[in-house]
Amino acid sequence: MAEKMKKKSDEILDELEKEGKKEANSKDEKIMDAEEVNGEAETLTDKIDKIEAEVEEWKQAYLRKQADFQNFTKRKEKEAEELRKYASEKVMSKVIEAVDNLERGVAASSETKDFDSLVKGVEMTLSQMHGIMNEEGVEAIKTEGQKFDPNLHMAVIAEDSPEHEDDDIILELQKGYKLKGKVIRPSMVKVCKK
Incomplete structure (x- = not known):
């Protein structure tokens, strides 16, 4: 019976040893699984951080482009306003020359009372005005x-x-x-x- 008990005790010890090894292997696997999960989590966190940084970079680039476009629009509006404001400058410079000639003619004929010269001066000024109109595409x-x-x-x-x-x-x-x-x-x- 002592032998039987020893045998039974050895069997129980063997079983406990096997279960212990299984448990140890399971714990090792769990430790390895946890390490793998932690590693994957770190990799995913790195990827998320990288994507967030990229999104922020795109967002900043978009905001810069939007600001550039707004500045471009304002600059073009200002240029268009300047163009409208001074569009007639070239023509008016030519008209002023014609007015100067007319004023000189009137002043000269007032002093001399030579109305034939006045008529001739007016005709020359009229001819000058027609020339200006033709240059500008007026017909x-x-x-x-x-x-x-x-x-x-x-x-x-x-x-x-x-x-x-x-x-x-x-x-x-x-x-x-x-x-x-x-x-x-x-x-x-x-x-x-x-």
Whole structure:
């Protein structure tokens, strides 16, 4: 019986030893699993930090681009305002020269009472003004021998005329002008209506 008990005791010890080894192996595996999880967690944390840094970098780049665009828009608005403000500067410089010539002519003819020279000076100034207008793309609208066109002419008077056909322009009362093809002032005309 002592032998049986020893055998039983050895079996129990073997079993306990096996269970202890299993438990130790399980603990080692759990320790290794925990280490792996910690390692993966650190890797994921690093990736998250990297992505957050990248997102912040993109956000800052976006904000800089947005600020650049706002500055660009303000600069373009200011340039457009300056352009509108001084658009007529070139033309007005030329007109001022014509006005200077006209003033000199009036002053000279007032002193000498030479009205023929005054008329000649006015004609020269008028010629200078027409030159300025041509340089800037302003042209007179033709009316003589033309049919009435509501896009170019404004009928102020309508009357029957045996010498003209219906809608013929009989007389130009005030010249009309186009600027580079666009009507800026229609011609005021007398039109034949039958």
